Amino acid sequence: MSTGTSPSGASIRDRVGSAGDVVLKVEDLSVRFASDEGPVNAVQNLSYEARLGRTLAVVGESGSGKSVSSMTLLGLHNPKRTTITGSITLDGTELVGASEETMRGLRSSSVAMVFQDPQSSLHPFFKVGKQIAEAYRAHHHVSAAVANTRAVEMLERVGIPNPARRAKQYPHEFSGGMRQRAMIALGLVNDPKLLVADEPTTALDVTVQAQILDLIKDLQQEFGSAVILITHDLAVVAEVADDILVMYAGRAVEKGLAKHVLSQPNHPYTMGLLESVPSASEEVQELRAIRGAPPSLVYLPSGCSFHPRCDYQDQVPGERCVTELPELRILPNGRQIRCHLVDPERVLSQETSR
């Protein structure tokens, strides 16, 4: 497979910009929905960056706002029910308040999304190749035949055997893993600078999960795009992520390099997430789940949203955890956390050795 035969001619060689360039800058983003119970604060004061050639993992439990923040990157939320403030700059274009026409031009060509459930994310009535070709034709003035060739080429690139025949099949004739490969092919067909993968392996068999993660990793090398990987699975993060953003109740609570955060979490919530992951290699030890459940985004707890579930409140003088929302601050080691603990690294490492 050589990229030279691609009808678009697009390949990493032609790409403007190089690895490490910021392609997406999210600043002070807040997303709020109307609901019957009251306004849902799905995302609050969120800031992060995605860089070409790097993978950012956005981690958190269900309802932590990780999927919502990524839907706003494509403008796929319902504009009538949603209020968005702050700024999202994608490759120089401001997305907050952008017209539907502007968003349409960016979808798939600048930012593409791979969704969680490949079972339901492909249209059951259309052939797989057609669905990929349609995305290509939305951004390129080419004939159906050229777009089909491109679709077959993309299917081959994502490792689908016999791509020409497969392109003429319907989604129900594909296995789950193959369908997710097709979704990735669909995501990359216009060579976007940013690929958002929303729990891309959650609905798949464990053996297939690793293949899909490897594929995303390989394609990122080849295409050089930025990848945002939304997941609650820390094993996935360890495998592919460069940077990590941990979200809790709609806010960023810890940001840093993935390998540092995973080996030495600085926020009690990240710590709790790591401790609740079973380890296959180590000796059987008691898993420690984070007590309680994530809060309702309509009725957020006072002070630090995590305080009702946090074991370290007593380490903070006064009732600050209950009364005062901690700011996201930069620790001397370069990590960013939203926590009142003065020296979280020391406190949390004592906990581990206890």
Added chain:
Amino acid sequence: MFIYIARRIALGVSVLLVTLVVTFLIFFAGPADPAQSLCAENRCPAVKLEQIRTSMGLDRPISVQFAEYFQGLFVGRDITDGGNVNHCSAPCLGYSFHNHLQVSDEVFRRFPTTVALALLAMVVFLGVGVSLGVVAATRRGSAFDRTLVGVSQVFGAIPYIVVALLFALYFTVLYPILPQTHPFSDGFGPWIVGLIAPAIVLGLVTSTAYVRYTRAQMVDTLAQDYVRTARSKGISGRSVIYKHGLRAALSPVLTILGLDMAGLLSGTLITEQIFSVDGLGKLAITALIQTDDLPIIMGTVLLGCVIVVALNIVVDIAYSFVDPRVRLS
């Protein structure tokens, strides 16, 4: 696929045979007496009644009568009416002693009118129902949506006969802006134009169900993951709604359409009666209420049965073209 269709047709034929036997038993072996209806004011003496029965062949065993009827369906038969012998060619549905006419002639002469009315009504209820349903679904919760759903519920709740009568009264009698109906013998133009009024009222009232059904299907479909995927491709909003949304939303509507069309094609009793459309429905009603003409009733029932069975097969085959997940096997 071929085997599937062949099997469905075989099954359909067996359903038809059962219907044939059952209706024959109900009509010809039941308490109704065709000979009675031929007597003026039902005051024949017993001897006269017996004579009529003999002349109609009703005195013979039921199995013989059925065999004769069955033979007529496929190869035709001769029927004696008084002194005259009529050859009734296949498919012979019997003989109306009341009108001295062959049932098949009577039925097939009216069938085109009923078909035209049903198709015109279909154009109205699909056009109005589906397009309004789609608009309501895409603007869910808006004033337009609420008004439309409300109006369709009100109209769907009023008895059809009232709506049709008022419509006929206002638009063809009091303010005759719509043309009156004409028999086919008056020429194609007047005939088809005359069907517009009944088609409009039949179509509009039927469309109230299609508005609500299409809207519900569209709302459901537009919330599907694959529609979100379609939007994430950067294609136009129209493409998302019509190509990806409507295509999927309409496949369940197809089933309802098949059933409704089977109903309309077997004759629309009320509409044909109110607008004096000379179709199957009016033929059946007249035969039933005014003349007690059993062979005519049985003929319309059999034709209706054929239509229902045939449309069911058509819908199943059409489904496999619309939804590739449906395999005909």
